[in-house]
Amino acid sequence: MMTVDEILDQPELSRADMIRLLSISDDHEQKALIRKAYSVKTKTVGQKVYLRGLIEFSNLCRKNCFYCGIRNDNHKINRYSLSEDEIYRITAYAIQQRFTGIVLQSGEQNSPAFTKQLASLIAHIKKMANPPLRITLSVGEQSYETYQEWFNAGAERYLLRIETANESLYHKIHPDNAVHSFQNRLQCLENLQKIGFQTGTGVMIGLPFQTINDLADDLLFFKNRNMDMIGMGPYLVHSDTPFARFSASLLPSGERFRLSLRMIALLRIIMPDINIVATTALQTIDPTGRESGLLAGANVLMPNLTPITYRDNYLLYDNKPGSKEEELSDEFDSKLQQIGEKIEYNNYGDSIHFTKRNSHDCISCDNN
Ligand code: 5AD
Ligand code: SF4
Secondary structure, three states: OOOHHHHHOOOOOOHHHHHHHHOOOOHHHHHHHHHHHHHHHHHHOOOEEEEOEEEEEEOOOOOOOOOOOOOOOOOOOOOOEOOHHHHHHHHHHHHHOOOOEEEEEEOOOOOHHHHHHHHHHHHHHHOOOOOOOEEEEEOOOOOHHHHHHHHHHOOOEEEOOOEOOOHHHHHHHOOOOHHHOHHHHHHHHHHHHHHOOEEEEOEEEOOOOOOHHHHHHHHHHHHHOOOOEEEOEEOOOOOOOHHHHHHHHOOOHHHHHHHHHHHHHHHHHHOOOOEEEOOHHHHHHOOOHHHHHHHOOOOEEOOEOOOHHHHOOOOOOOOOOOOOOOOOHHHHHHHHHHOOOEEOOOOOOOOHHHHHHHHOOOOOOOOO
């Protein structure tokens, strides 16, 4: 049998190689994988971190994903939507903190009023800074026309996680109805790419019923679909969700954490020029989880700028950190310096993969 180092020395990894690497249980092997991913990262995107300020501007959601704490049927939370002024104030703070971009995230809403309000918000935010902020949206499945309207208004990036690339697993983690359609999710990702968004997706790691093979297929999905950005983190239980009943059958949280790091590391190795987020979910399991994510190959952080008074109502899972503290650039600066990483303030940090796709010099991309 090949050693982990021998597997990693090959020019390309097969699905079987990925399954073998995702199944690592030995500490030395885990370290070897992470070391390799970090050396790939150093050579491609560098030891640099890009900050995007996350604004969870509304927890209204029409969906009922079985795993999520802000699902429509959870009546224990207070529903909120930030006013335009509140959003502008937070944006001004992000600019003052020298962030080059913000992420506007909410549950999935699809009224015409929502579409219009978001379009006007985007247009206004674009004028707030010079050079303008990059705007990322993360507001779920929408029509082609709606995506186009927001793109025209000035949003350049979109995050829409596939959650799992296995259609039958997708149906196990979502209700069986037209609002939760795997095919529509795929169509939305295609539409976003066609419109010209830097497109991000991702999955949860350690879901009930999920196998290592599923995770290898998730990585192949990202690559085959030419994604520009990926955010993925461990699945975490929220006690007021239907999936809370599977708590006892999950991988232990330490193992889910290490598996998440292996996913990030492998992704960096097979997609060296994309942007990868070190997610809040990683930090929930381990207080230094985000730093570990960066050392495994991630290069983006999304500090939470949602006002503290609203945060308890945007708990996707239990123990989500930061519901009581502000996140400041200065603190990140010193934490990251300690691990040899540096925040880039004068650079948008667009996905290099996206930039190459659009300059038509990407030899490995056939659908650009
Ligand atoms: N654990 C981890 N991640 C979750 N998300 C939603 N619920 C959970 C959970 N319980 C993730 C989903 C979604 C993103 C906004 O948050 O992947 O796309
Ligand atoms: Fe709504 Fe997203 Fe939560 Fe699903 S994961 S219930 S779409 S906020």
